Amino acid sequence: MNDPMMVEVKDLHFARGSTEVFRGVDLQIPLGKITAIMGPSGTGKTTLLKLIGGQLTPDRGQVLIGGQDVHKLPRRALFKLRRRMGMLFQSGALFSDLDVFENVAFPLRVHTELPNAMIRDIVLMKLQAVGLRGARHLMPSELSGGMARRVALARAVALDPDLVLYDEPFVGQDPISMGVLVQLIKKVNQALGLTAIVVSHDIKETLSIADYVYIIADGKVMSHGTPRTLDVDEDAHTRQFVHGEPDGPVPFHYPAPDFYDDILAPAGQFS
Amino acid sequence: MKRNSVLELGVGLFMLAGILGLVFLGLRVSGLGVGVPQNTFTLTANFANIGGLRPQAKVTMSGVRIGKVTDIELDPKWFDAKVTMQIDSQFDGKLSDDTTAAILTAGLLGEQYVGLTVGGSPKMLHDGDVIHDTQQALVLEQLIQQFVSNMAK
């Protein structure tokens, strides 16, 4: 762990209304590695990505990217920083009024002065990498969910960013496109040498590509380590999550009065 | 960004339709430029009282529209109303100089307009001339007042 830290999250606090989403989260994301952030649904993993991307402002604590505090940057500098970041959204978030080619070309057109021929070459290269060069004239509404996510991946890396954030890349995919995406993320990362943050709760797929894993629950980092160490972790929380046990520290039952009493409650006392 | 020439053409036609529509509203509906300058000549007439006459009111002869009132102002010398009218140029030099101008009302409650009646003088009116023989507007209150004071005698 002596690699230079690309992203550092220090003592992050964030509340949405009266719900405390994060109560002091510390993360170190090493450069050029795939770091996974995992946790049960509803622990605010997507919120964490939005905090890192500077779309939300924390109540306390810092997010440093390459040494810059994201939330202290003026708007212009923040947009400049974001050009070095790519983000893959859960839904793909392709622009519905542009076709596949223009979607991938979009970051290039707005941030570079490249001639059209060069943009075309770059876009075709990126689409070739995700295997959708032939689909370049389709509109986003004509793509399947898995294809949309692959196009979104091509778009996220169009500018050759230093940091890519993946928000639930495997959710709702059939086994084939899931396998394709796992391979792609790994391949893209190796080929471009990016730093990647993958937020997910698909354990098997995520552990197979991650170099380092953080598990978040209850607004805190519950445990962290390499996939290998987590697999044999003795901590009850970690075990339940990593091995998908239905009952454990995270209870199966929503808090309720005793089942026996509830069933046998005298008539007229139903609540 | 790919361009779509059909779409651009549509937007162009749309904006053109807006401009043409505004031109139509200006020319045909509000009558701007209906008397183009070379087709009219100007006459003025002084009235003791114009009642409710307004610019754009019509000027008629025997009930036929031949021009319109373009300007009304108070003559500072005589303290009466100076009404400027534009008359169709086909009557230039055809109206005798003893033509009378009267302010009339269309129907009982309608708008007021100027009615011209030709006289018998051999001299004719030309551009910029003044009609001397005028008849002021009938003001209902004055009529009633006259009637009441006549009754009292």
Add this chain to the structure above:
Amino acid sequence: MIDRIAALGRGTLDVLMAIGRAGLFLVQSVFCLPSREGFYLWVRQMHFVGVMSVAIVLVSGLFIGMVLALQGYTILVGFGADEALGQMVALSLVRELAPVVAALLFAGRAGSALTAEIGLMKATEQLTSMEMIGVDPLRRIVAPRLWAGFVSLPILTVIFAVVGIWGGHLVGVDWLGVYDGSYWSNMQDSVDFVGDVLNGMVKSLVFGLVVTWIAVFQGYDLVPTSEGISRATTRTVVYASLAVLGLDFVLTALMFGDFG
């Protein structure tokens, strides 16, 4: 009791905050520097907002002009003043009906579509993803739509008035037999270009601004779920229509009334 006062205060604060957000939103979007790309985005939106609304405006304008002539004729002929039909049709259209009805149709046709479109972009994270790419959605998505709305409504209003006057001519002159010359000349005598036509245009400019602003803001500010989109679309039509009718009274009082 105290609860109610607290709720009232919270409600008031919520409304004030929404108005503040809407104001900031307008200022931030409208003053985006235009570029060549921006111009083309604007042309695209002119198509969706303006050109696509032409059909409904044509049809409604025609029928409103026709019904005005029909109603007006039966009243005017009683006073023997059917010659004044052109004047009545033109004045009611140019001063009042064209700006208001075109704005209401615009709110229903283009306003709701704008809200739904931007809402859908928000719900599918397109706005967020655009921000993450480093492009300001206010500039890229919102500004072209706002400007397209501002420009479109006055044009639609002109088209509405022209078609309405033509429809009035069709019924009054061709069917009911009002003399063609007096239809036009009465109109020309009474309609003043600055006082009536341009004032009507000023109204439609204000309406265009308000309706588009409400529509785009409702889309941008909504809760990004399918329920949120449908609610925001309804709100756009309701708020925009109320704003048009209320502002119409205020503007009419300022222009034609003798207040102040």
